[in-house]
Structure formats: C-alpha cells, structure tokens
Amino acid sequence: MKTGVATVLFLLLLSPAAGRAEEYRAYESTAASVNGEVLFVSDVLREACFLGCAAMPGTGAEILSPREARDRLILDTLALQEQRKLLLGSVDNAALERDAREAEASMAACPAPCSREISPGETREWIRRQLLLRDFFNRRVAVFVEVKADEVRKEVARRASAPGAGAKPAWEQVRDELHSERVAQAIRNWQSRAASKSRLILSPMEDR
Numbered sequence: 001m002k003t004g005v006a007t008v009l010f011l012l013l014l015s016p017a018a019g020r021a022e023e024y025r026a027y028e029s030t031a032a033s034v035n036g037e038v039l040f041v042s043d044v045l046r047e048a049c050f051l052g053c054a055a056m057p058g059t060g061a062e063i064l065s066p067r068e069a070r071d072r073l074i075l076d077t078l079a080l081q082e083q084r085k086l087l088l089g090s091v092d093n094a095a096l097e098r099d100a101r102e103a104e105a106s107m108a109a110c111p112a113p114c115s116r117e118i119s120p121g122e123t124r125e126w127i128r129r130q131l132l133l134r135d136f137f138n139r140r141v142a143v144f145v146e147v148k149a150d151e152v153r154k155e156v157a158r159r160a161s162a163p164g165a166g167a168k169p170a171w172e173q174v175r176d177e178l179h180s181e182r183v184a185q186a187i188r189n190w191q192s193r194a195a196s197k198s199r200l201i202l203s204p205m206e207d208r
Helices: 041-052 066-086 094-109 113-117 120-140 149-161 171-196
Strands: 011-014 026-029 029-032 038-039 200-202
Touching: 011 120, 026 113, 029 041, 029 066, 029 149, 038 041, 041 066, 041 113, 041 120, 066 120, 094 120, 120 171
Parallel strands: none
Antiparallel strands: 011 026, 029 038, 029 200
C-alpha cells in the first residue's frame, strides 16, 4: 500500500463566542484519501467499534488499532469504488433486514462505550456495505476460484493419515474449507493489486 504525503484536513467551525479567526476549532480530521474519496478519523473509529462489537452476524469480535481499522476501511473503500464503477454487486433486502436487526442487538449488548455513540441508521448502513462487499467479491473473485476433486482427495488422505487423526474428515467439509481458504487468498490478492494501482494519501494516526 503506497503512502503519499501525509496530510491532515481540518474542517473548522466558528465558535459562537468567537470574534477572531484564531478562535476557530478543529472539528474533524482525515485519516486517508482513497482515489480522492476522503475517510475521516470518525469513520475509522466507527469501523473499529463495529468490528470490536462483532456487529456483523456470524463473526467474532476483532480488536483493531486505529491504524489497522483504517487499513481495513481503505480496502473496503477500494472494493466499493470498483463495485460502483462496474455496477457489480447487490444487496438482498430480506438479508439486510435480518442482519441489521441482529447487528443492532449486538451493538446494544456491546459493553464498549463507542457502541452508545452509533445510531441504528449507521449500523444499518454499515451492514448494507458489508453485504454489498460480500456479494461483490462473490461475483468478482469467488466465482473464479476452483478446487479440483483430486486436490480434495489428497487433502482428505493427508488429514486422515496425520498423527492423532480421528475419524476420516468428510469430503464435502474439506472441499468447502479449501475453497474458503483460496477465496480468502484471492480476495487479499485483489486488494493488494487494487491498492498498488490507487492514489492513497495517509494522514498520521496515533493508536488510541
């Protein structure tokens, strides 16, 4: 991931009691610019909160530093930019309603103080983005990943012959695991290529 000239953008609001320009205060600052699209520090902290609270159904909590959350958000932004360009990917309304309800419940039960600062509307929009990303990568990446039957047989035999192996693993289970691993790697490869071709400007961020 390329790092450009570090910059910080301040949106300035005039205090009601201020009489001079010197009394402007910093309201928001940037964390990054991705092909001209600005990501704010508040976006990064919100992302870290959603991940830390395991807001996406079926996932576990991920505790990320602000820098790690920013990197994750940058990769998601690159994918969403490509999705908009190609008009590839969609969100199932029924899945959105179901997952948004579960996500709101997870946020309500999350002990992290940040979860109290996130509205149900923000949670719903985040879930919509996650579902759009999932569908985009399914159409753009996963559909081209192949696991051959011979590869599955070899992996089943390897696991069955390993020291301490129990029952012979199910063929379908091994196939699905191999496929998931290869899809994950293919997505990482796609993200690396996308980042290498993009205009990224990162602002200094201290872990909080």
